[in-house]
Amino acid sequence: MTKFSSFNKFVAAVALLSVFALVSAVSARVTVDKEDSHKRVIAHNEEEESKALSSGCKVVREAKTLKALRCPQAVAASLSLAEDIKVFALDDEEVDILRSPRPSAASASANQQIGATIVHNNGNTGNGRKVVVLDTGYNRLHPELSSSYLGGKDFVNNDNDPTDDNGHGSHVAGIITADGIDPKAKGVAPDAGIIAGKVLDENGSGYFSDVVAAIYWAINGSDGIYGNGDDFGADAINLSLGTVRTYKGFCDSALPDLTNAISYAKNKGILVVVAAGNSGNAGVSIPGCISYSTTVGAVNSSDYVASFSGRGNALDITAPGVSIYSSVLLNVYATWSGTSMATPMISGVVALIKSAHPTYTQVQAENKLFTTAKDLGKFGKDKDYGWGRVRANLAVQ
Numbered sequence: 001m002t003k004f005s006s007f008n009k010f011v012a013a014v015a016l017l018s019v020f021a022l023v024s025a026v027s028a029r030v031t032v033d034k035e036d037s038h039k040r041v042i043a044h045n046e047e048e049e050s051k052a053l054s055s056g057c058k059v060v061r062e063a064k065t066l067k068a069l070r071c072p073q074a075v076a077a078s079l080s081l082a083e084d085i086k087v088f089a090l091d092d093e094e095v096d097i098l099r100s101p102r103p104s105a106a107s108a109s110a111n112q113q114i115g116a117t118i119v120h121n122n123g124n125t126g127n128g129r130k131v132v133v134l135d136t137g138y139n140r141l142h143p144e145l146s147s148s149y150l151g152g153k154d155f156v157n158n159d160n161d162p163t164d165d166n167g168h169g170s171h172v173a174g175i176i177t178a179d180g181i182d183p184k185a186k187g188v189a190p191d192a193g194i195i196a197g198k199v200l201d202e203n204g205s206g207y208f209s210d211v212v213a214a215i216y217w218a219i220n221g222s223d224g225i226y227g228n229g230d231d232f233g234a235d236a237i238n239l240s241l242g243t244v245r246t247y248k249g250f251c252d253s254a255l256p257d258l259t260n261a262i263s264y265a266k267n268k269g270i271l272v273v274v275a276a277g278n279s280g281n282a283g284v285s286i287p288g289c290i291s292y293s294t295t296v297g298a299v300n301s302s303d304y305v306a307s308f309s310g311r312g313n314a315l316d317i318t319a320p321g322v323s324i325y326s327s328v329l330l331n332v333y334a335t336w337s338g339t340s341m342a343t344p345m346i347s348g349v350v351a352l353i354k355s356a357h358p359t360y361t362q363v364q365a366e367n368k369l370f371t372t373a374k375d376l377g378k379f380g381k382d383k384d385y386g387w388g389r390v391r392a393n394l395a396v397q
């Protein structure tokens with residue numbers, strides 16, 4: 001489920017272009033060693049926090065409703081605090097391995113499949129709209145991505161440089177906004193801007209507490225206050241990530257901090273577009289199973305639901321997510337599969353809708369997505385396809 005082995009495959013494929021691969025592999029090993037002796041837990045009040053601090057834990061993340069503490073393993077076990085649950089990038093490696101030969105024009109045909117090509121030809125390319133991508137980071141040196149970068153933050157290494165060290169985030173961002181220098185990689189909303197929050201590490205894994213903090217940052221800007229000049233004013237927050245644990249129904253009480261953050265975003269007019277996960281019939285991962293999320297599953301190029309696509313009551317809509325061609329690290333492109341790839345298609349369509357209808361509320365934009373989707377599978381909304389496969393050309397009308 002994590003991206004590390006794919007990343008190594010990818011690095012091997014570009015034939016060790018630089019020592020970057022070596023440095024990255026070494027730093028990954030060091031990170032793993034550190035994490036083996038420590039564990040992250042969540043405190044919700046001062047009593048829990050002070051007890052943890054006096055036991056040798058350190059605060060590593062503060063978000064509105066929580067503090068994450070990094071503790072030695074034995075201390076963490078003795079504190080009886082909730083675990084800082086891990087989240088993972090949601091591309092599907094098994095499908096990656098099965099893909100061969102590489103399909104040509106995969107993303108271009110995805111744009112045709114969802115009607116985005118028609119929207120582009122009518123002059124709507126998402127110009128001026130913004131999407132926040134919370135993922136492994138953003139490769140702003142990639143020719144497809146450089147023109148769309150509007151800033152970001154790194155919640156893994158705690159700095160203002162969200163450079164991608166995995167490739168997943170750049171693949172996801174490219175599906176939204178790649179300029180189409182390679183026409184096969186052109187994004188759904190190629191003139192939309194991207195704000196990047198790095199919440200997943202070089203292995204494609206991270207902590208839900210960092211995602212919670214990053215969602216509030218995406219809404220409120222760096223000053224933490226809503227409604228002033230440093231807010232990003234994004235239309236959507238893209239989350240192509242999820243937990244190992246899955247739910248066939250909704251999961252609003254599973255991680256209330258995350259539920260509250262997504263609810264807050266939606267109340268502030270921002271759709272939180274979330275991958276359904278790659279666990280197929282086992283259900284939808286967190287945060288896709290949160291009722292306030294706009295939850296996305298994957299279909300193939302024939303509009304058939306992908307075997308890995310998370311199914312359940314929380315699923316809202318589907319988009320192409322099998323063998324999708326997009327930008328990754330260096331100047332390279334790759335063809336990957338997963339609900340991670342379907343999710344940014346929806347974020348891109350949200351940008352197109354808001355470009356056509358700037359005064360739409362988030363509820364109107366979401367309704368437009370759902371009511372214009374192509375109904376597939378069982379009649380009406382269902383657990384395999386949600387409302388159906390997105391149709392950008394109808395959604396922007």
Ligand SMILES: [Ca+2]
Pocket residue numbers: 144145147148177178179189190191192
């Ligand atoms: Ca672009």
Ligand SMILES: [Ca+2]
Pocket residue numbers: 220221222223224225226227228229230231
């Ligand atoms: Ca602000």
Ligand SMILES: [Ca+2]
Pocket residue numbers: 375376377378379380381382385386387388
């Ligand atoms: Ca249906």
